[in-house]
Amino acid sequence: MTKRRVVITGMGALACNGTNVAAFWDALTAGRHGIGPLTGPVATKGHTTTFGGQIALDDLALTKGDKRIARRKDRFVLLALVAAEEAMAQAGLTGKDWADPFKVATIVGSGIGGLATIEAEHDVFRDRGPSRVSPFLVPKMIVDSAAGDISIVYGAKGPNYAITTACATGSHCIGAAFHHIRSGLCDAAITGGCEAPVTDLGMAGFNSIHALSTRNDSPATASRPFDADRDGFVIAEGAGILMLEELEYAKRRGAQILGEIVGYGMTGDAFHETQPDPTGAAGVACMRMALSDAGINPDQVGYINAHGTSTKFNDASETNIIKQVFGDHARKLALSSTKSMTGHTLGAAGAIEAIASILALRHGVLPPTINYTTPDPECDLDYVPNQARQVSCDYALSNNLGFGGHNASLIFKRFTD
C-alpha cells in the first residue's frame, strides 16, 4: 500500500526579523537579523545578558487593538494566533470549510508556556494574597492553550494537544501532525510552535545555566553559530504555524501546495539535563530514522537547517553527528543556522525553521549563517557563511535538539506531483 502523502498548504511566521512569512523570508535571504538591546520592563532588571530577539509588536498590536483578548491571553498564544491566521489565509481556509472537523488536528506546542503570566500572578499572590490571583492565570499559562485557542477560532475538532520538548517542541508537533495525517487518522492539521520567553525568569534562568550569549557590546553579532567565537544563544520570541494536508484532500479543494513533508525522526539522548551526549549516538539515530522514514539516501539531502544555537556544545556536537550520518556527503551538502538571524525561539524554533527549509526548497535559495567570521576546527562544514546562496535541492532536513536530550529531525521535499 502506498503511503498517504502530506503537503504544506499554508504557513505563518513571526520572528524578531519579520512578522509575516514574506518579511521573514526577505530578512533571511538578505542576511538580516532582528536582535537588539532588551526593551520594556525586562530591560531594567539587571540581567547579565542585556539583549534578545523581541518582536516589535506589543500585545495590543498583536490583537489588532482588542483589549479583551490581549488581557486574556499570554503573549506566546497571541503570537501563535497571529501566525495561525496567516497560515490559514494562505491555505485559503476560514475554519468553516472543513469536510470533517473531527479529522482536523491542532498540534501546537511551546517550550515553556505563559511564563510572563506566571511571574505577574506570582507577584500578585505574594503582595496581595491568594484570593487576588487572576482567574485567567491557569488558562493563560498552560502550555496547551495555543493549541486550544487556535482550535476554538478555526473549529478544528480533531486531535488537539501540545508537545513540550524544549527546543525541539515545534519539530515534534509538526512530526506528530505529519504522522497523524499519513496514518489516516486526520486529513489536515494546524501545527507548529510558539514562545515568548524574553521575561525576567526566562532571562535569569537561561543566564544561570550560562546558556545565553553575554556579548552585550554587540548584540547584532552575538548569535554566531559554528563560529569559533560563539559564546551562547540569543533568546528570542516567535511563532511558526503550518497547515498540513493529505495530498489528495488538498488537491480536491484546489489548494496551493508549498512543499511536502516526507520524513520524521525522534530520539532521546538519555544523558544529561542540558548537555548533548558527546558521542552523538541519539542525534545520529534521529537523523537516520528520518532518512529511513522518508525512504531516501543521505546523499539526496542538499540542505540542512541546523539546530545551530551558537553554544559551544551544540554546534560542535551537531557538526559531529551530521558527519557521522552523511559521511563524505557532509562536505558536499550545505547547512546553515537561521538562528543567527532569528535568535533562538525555543519551542517555536522547529516550526520557524521548518518554514525556512520549505522556502529554501521552494525558491532554490539557502539562507545564510550570518556573523560567521572565524572558523572553528570542530565545526568544519559548509555553513553558507554570511550570504544566501542559490542552490536548487530536492530535500531539506531540519534538526532540533532540546534540553533534556530531545532530538527531532524533519525532512521536507520540494513538491512535484
Add this chain to the structure above:
Amino acid sequence: MDRNRVRDEVIEILAHKLNNLPSLHPDEDFDYENQVLVPDVTKDPLDIQEVTMDLEDAFGVNFDEVLPGEGGMETIGKVIDYVHGILQARESAA
C-alpha cells in the same frame, strides 16, 4: 457613598472588562440597571470571576454568597444595590 456614585463606579468597572457593555456616558440614555449580566452582557464565567474581583478590590466587599449574574443578583441594578447596601451598613456602624 450615595447610590449614584456607586452606580457610576460599578458600571465603569464592568464596562472596562465586558465588551458588550457600553462605557458610561452622561448624555446616553442606556438602561444599565436592567441589563442582565448572564447571558446578555457575557456568557463567560471567567469574565464574571474577573469583574467580581475588580468590584471586590474597588469597594472592599466580598461576593462570597452570590456572584454577580447569579440568582438574586442577575442585573447590574441588583449588583449596585448589593454593593451600596454593604457600604451603607458599614457607614452606619462607623
